Amino acid sequence: MKYCVFICCLFLGELAFADVILPSMFSDHMVLQQQDQVRIWGWAAPNEDIVISPSWSNKTYKTKASNQAFWELKIETPKYGGPFQIKINGYNELVLKDVLIGEVWLCSGQSNMEMPASWGIKNGDQEIAAANHTNIRFFTAPKISAKNPQNNILTQWELCTPETMKKSSALAYFFATKIQENLKDVPVGLIVSAWGGTPAEIWMPENTITNNDTLKKAAEKLNSSKYGPIEPARAFNSMINPLIGYTISGVLWYQGESNGGSTVYDKTLEALITSWRRLWQKDFPFYLVQIAPYNYGDNHFGGVQIRDAQRRVSNNIPNTEMVVISDVSPIDDIHPKDKKSVGFRLADIALKKHYKVIDGLVESPNLSAITFKKNEAILAFQYADGLHQKNLKSLFEIAGEDHVFHSAKCKIKDQLITVSSKQVKTPKYVRFAWKNNSQSNIFNKANLPLSSFTTEN
Numbered sequence: 001m002k003y004c005v006f007i008c009c010l011f012l013g014e015l016a017f018a019d020v021i022l023p024s025m026f027s028d029h030m031v032l033q034q035q036d037q038v039r040i041w042g043w044a045a046p047n048e049d050i051v052i053s054p055s056w057s058n059k060t061y062k063t064k065a066s067n068q069a070f071w072e073l074k075i076e077t078p079k080y081g082g083p084f085q086i087k088i089n090g091y092n093e094l095v096l097k098d099v100l101i102g103e104v105w106l107c108s109g110q111s112n113m114e115m116p117a118s119w120g121i122k123n124g125d126q127e128i129a130a131a132n133h134t135n136i137r138f139f140t141a142p143k144i145s146a147k148n149p150q151n152n153i154l155t156q157w158e159l160c161t162p163e164t165m166k167k168s169s170a171l172a173y174f175f176a177t178k179i180q181e182n183l184k185d186v187p188v189g190l191i192v193s194a195w196g197g198t199p200a201e202i203w204m205p206e207n208t209i210t211n212n213d214t215l216k217k218a219a220e221k222l223n224s225s226k227y228g229p230i231e232p233a234r235a236f237n238s239m240i241n242p243l244i245g246y247t248i249s250g251v252l253w254y255q256g257e258s259n260g261g262s263t264v265y266d267k268t269l270e271a272l273i274t275s276w277r278r279l280w281q282k283d284f285p286f287y288l289v290q291i292a293p294y295n296y297g298d299n300h301f302g303g304v305q306i307r308d309a310q311r312r313v314s315n316n317i318p319n320t321e322m323v324v325i326s327d328v329s330p331i332d333d334i335h336p337k338d339k340k341s342v343g344f345r346l347a348d349i350a351l352k353k354h355y356k357v358i359d360g361l362v363e364s365p366n367l368s369a370i371t372f373k374k375n376e377a378i379l380a381f382q383y384a385d386g387l388h389q390k391n392l393k394s395l396f397e398i399a400g401e402d403h404v405f406h407s408a409k410c411k412i413k414d415q416l417i418t419v420s421s422k423q424v425k426t427p428k429y430v431r432f433a434w435k436n437n438s439q440s441n442i443f444n445k446a447n448l449p450l451s452s453f454t455t456e457n
Contacts, residue, residue: 197227386445
């Protein structure tokens with residue numbers, strides 16, 4: 001009898017070991033990227049036959065688990081729709097239900113990306129009550145740090161209801177609603193992986209930093225934080241690495257406050273974007289939110305330097321765009337409550353640049369060239385139709401070879417701004433709104449603000 005029990009236990013243990021296992025992101029209610037070859041992976045017994053059968057077609061996809069007990073397949077997805085089922089067969093059978101096909105965006109950064117409606121967003125009660133959008137789905141990563149790369153995130157896909165929207169990224173939610181409004185109610189999957197109070201260094205692979213002396217020195221200067229880790233890769237390992245390979249349309253990024261004072265943030269952010277695109281093997285769009293003006297202090301330029309670094313990255317890295325939000329953000333709140341305007345601006349960029357379904361001006365004015373003529377600096381801009389100043393105060397400063405800046409007058413004509421100061425006879429440099437808490441007063445006809453900038457770099 002004991003022998004029979006022993007054999008039964010061995011048999012049951014063998015069956016359990018042989019079960020096909022999936023990462024948490026492949027589960028009921030998930031959203032897969034439409035019209036693509038999406039990657040699905042998991043674990044099973046070595047050499048176990050794996051068969052995937054999606055309900056949207058008659059095709060089956062087959063492979064075998066490796067000697068490392070790992071398997072992966074790419075399956076073809078149709079135009080958006082659903083709900084569908086996906087059967088995955090090995091020694092056992094898994095059935096994924098209520099699967100939608102649509103657009104998938106990874107939303108990452110720190111607290112302003114993480115910030116849910118329950119934190120007190122603008123018009124929060126009304127927005128929460130109206131948040132019945134069951135074809136918007138959230139997959140929100142819990143805050144977990146790790147010294148080494150992980151292969152799973154313990155969370156689940158959730159339908160957007162007033163209850164789930166209340167605890168999910170408000171910015172990502174508003175982005176999704178605007179996308180749906182223009183893409184005929186296409187399902188949107190929002191993978192939210194954000195952690196308040198964290199620097200960019202923890203969101204990229206460790207070797208990206210350790211193999212670059214500039215990034216390594218910057219990482220070593222980070223101050224310890226009670227809000228989260230500062231060591232390289234700690235959030236990447238646990239909150240990004242398990243996502244690599246899940247087919248996405250693009251990335252939304254809102255981060256930078258915790259890197260205030262860095263003089264190499266542009267290099268840091270460029271390295272992050274490049275590393276993610278390399279790991280996904282896709283040059284997906286990367287849309288970032290410029291951090292808002294805030295009272296960081298008057299004895300330094302730590303905040304505005306980050307804003308300018310973000311501006312330069314958006315200009316220098318292909319398929320990278322930035323939205324400016326100084327007009328919808330009070331300078332006394334590091335967590336601006338108007339997340340709807342920010343989400344909509346990101347969506348407008350995606351709808352024009354990526355989906356190509358809208359035209360018109362959705363970008364902020366962007367400095368494109370500067371020339372000097374006698375005692376004047378003449379600035380030219382992209383996206384400058386209807387360029388105008390909203391009050392009489394000039395936020396421009398000008399400097400000569402000595403790099404000493406003086407307040408300057410400005411004149412706007414057509415899409416050019418001419419800047420001059422009686423105190424600077426031969427100008428060499430210009431800067432605009434160059435204070436941590438300075439809010440832009442130059443706008444285009446779309447009522448989008450000009451970013452702070454300096455031409456010293």
